[in-house]
Amino acid sequence: MNLKYVGQIERANAVLFAIPTPLPGYLILHVMLNHMRRICGIQVDHLRARCQEVWNVEVDSSLTYAYAGHNMAFNAPTAVAIAPHHVFVAGGTRRMVVDISSGTILMEVQAVAPPTGPVVVHGNRVLVPEGQFLAIHERETLQLIDRLAVPGSRWLFTPSAGALFPIQDEEHEHTAIWQYDRNVVWELGVHESLISQPILTPTHAIIPIGGGSPTHIAARDAETGATQWQVGFPRPEPLYPMSDGPSHVRHCGAIRNGNLVTVTALPAVAALNTDSGAVLWNIVLEDATAAFATTNRCAWVSTDSCQLLAVDDRRGTILDSGSVSPDNGRPKHLFPLSLDSGADEVLMITGGGRVYHAEI
Numbered sequence: 001m002n003l004k005y006v007g008q009i010e011r012a013n014a015v016l017f018a019i020p021t022p023l024p025g026y027l028i029l030h031v032m033l034n035h036m037r038r039i040c041g042i043q044v045d046h047l048r049a050r051c052q053e054v055w056n057v058e059v060d061s062s063l064t065y066a067y068a069g070h071n072m073a074f075n076a077p078t079a080v081a082i083a084p085h086h087v088f089v090a091g092g093t094r095r096m097v098v099d100i101s102s103g104t105i106l107m108e109v110q111a112v113a114p115p116t117g118p119v120v121v122h123g124n125r126v127l128v129p130e131g132q133f134l135a136i137h138e139r140e141t142l143q144l145i146d147r148l149a150v151p152g153s154r155w156l157f158t159p160s161a162g163a164l165f166p167i168q169d170e171e172h173e174h175t176a177i178w179q180y181d182r183n184v185v186w187e188l189g190v191h192e193s194l195i196s197q198p199i200l201t202p203t204h205a206i207i208p209i210g211g212g213s214p215t216h217i218a219a220r221d222a223e224t225g226a227t228q229w230q231v232g233f234p235r236p237e238p239l240y241p242m243s244d245g246p247s248h249v250r251h252c253g254a255i256r257n258g259n260l261v262t263v264t265a266l267p268a269v270a271a272l273n274t275d276s277g278a279v280l281w282n283i284v285l286e287d288a289t290a291a292f293a294t295t296n297r298c299a300w301v302s303t304d305s306c307q308l309l310a311v312d313d314r315r316g317t318i319l320d321s322g323s324v325s326p327d328n329g330r331p332k333h334l335f336p337l338s339l340d341s342g343a344d345e346v347l348m349i350t351g352g353g354r355v356y357h358a359e360i
Contacts, residue, residue: 002359003308003322006044007051009353016077017118018333018349022084023100025337026054030077030091031353036060039077039089041103044347046337046357055103059091063113065131067155068170074131075114076157080121082139090115090128095142109142111135118159118250127180129156134165134180151178151185159197159250164205166195177207177225186225188218196252199260201274204228206260208252210235213289215265217253219277229277233264254294256313261299263289269301269311281316285309291334295344298360302331302348310344310360320360328352 009015013032021028027042033056040056062075077091086106089096092114097107117129121139128135132153136145150156150167152174158166163181168174175195177186188195188207196208205222208214215235219228253262259280260272267288271280287305294300299313306326310319324331329351337345337357345359 001308001310001320001322002357003324004046004049004357005324006046006049006347006355006357008328009040009042009051009349009355010053014351015333015349015353018335019079019081020335020337020347021081021087021100026100027347028079028081028087028089028100029349030059030079031056037075037077037091039079039091039098041098041100042355043101044355044357046347051355054101055098057089057091057094057096057098057103057105059089059094061092061114063131074116076116076118078115078117078119078128080119080126082121082126088119088121088126088139090119095128095137097142107142109137109144111144112147116155117157120160122163122181127160129160129165131155148180148183151183152176154178158195161198161200161205164198164200166198166207177205177220179225184225186220196250199253199255199262201255204274206253206274208262210265213249213252213263213265213267217260217262217264217272217277219274228275231272231277231279233266233268233270235265236267249289249292252289252292254292254299256294256299261294261311261313263292263301267303269299269309271313271316283311283316283318290330290332291348293334293336293346295336295346298344300334300346300358302334304330306331308334308348308356308358310358322358324348324350324354324356328354331356 016030037060038056041054059077062073079089113130126137134148154167165178199206204219209216218230267285270282287303291302299311309321333349348356
């Protein structure tokens with residue numbers, strides 16, 4: 001594996017999320033810059049080993065909610081690409097369309113509350129989780145179409161898939177999937193307290209369950225929500241081999257060649273048949289997973305011990321591996337070099353803002 005250091009995101013106290021864009025070499029990050037929340041446009045030139053901030057916008061305002069018996073300030077700035085050169089940004093009460101390469105704010109409206117989870121595009125709508133409400137904006141004009149109350153006064157924190165939003169109560173005891181456009185709720189059960197972003201197939205909604213990497217994976221009928229199968233991957237003892245617990249992998253799997261390829265709490269990376277849940281192959285890892293991504297023929301997995309593995313997602317064999325220094329935090333963000341890249345190369349960013357490029 002050719003794994004090399006590209007650069008350090010300047011002034012970054014912490015990188016809280018990162019997304020690729022349709023423009024090769026451009027990333028959108030939510031970072032703490034000098035202890036202030038910013039959405040930043042970063043240009044990465046891995047050939048010249050250069051990484052530089054191109055623009056940033058301030059999104060630092062928060063709102064205090066009564067949550068689980070405490071007064072808590074929520075603000076989870078987020079962004080999503082909505083066009084080849086444009087990104088929608090939500091942070092504080094700002095909702096903006098920003099040019100990816102220049103940072104020019106092309107359009108801006110004000111919202112009533114900060115986001116509490118990742119924004120998503122669904123058809124011609126942009127959906128912004130706002131605590132116990134879902135704000136629905138028109139994609140072209142940013143006009144607020146509706147602001148729906150979450151059923152059962154539950155909360156939006158987890159990435160959605162299409163129209164399906166994971167929702168939870170303050171005690172994490174009544175977790176469910178909410179199909180917002182039909183206002184249908186699929187209850188998951190009290191033991192299913194933490195879930196990651198659902199994964200959609202034409203017939204199933206696959207739901208990863210459990211903190212860190214999933215301890216269970218359940219498939220529901222995409223239309224009715226009826227349970228089709230469930231597979232368990234029990235976490236080994238001790239539960240948290242590292243002092244601060246395993247990383248939460250929000251995007252933990254993908255459909256590859258008709259099968260589900262996913263990381264699990266075992267810890268492992270595995271392939272499951274989407275119709276039956278049968279395990280097709282399983283690779284046990286040395287440490288908990290920190291991030292997951294896919295490229296042309298690979299599933300990529302970074303671990304809490306700062307390893308990076310490239311796995312053949314058809315055969316279930318490790319193609320190559322590498323490692324980086326743990327001095328600047330875990331490799332928590334992993335994605336293809338660009339959304340349209342057909343190559344087997346990824347960018348990896350640590351929690352402290354170090355950027356790496358890897359290819360096989």
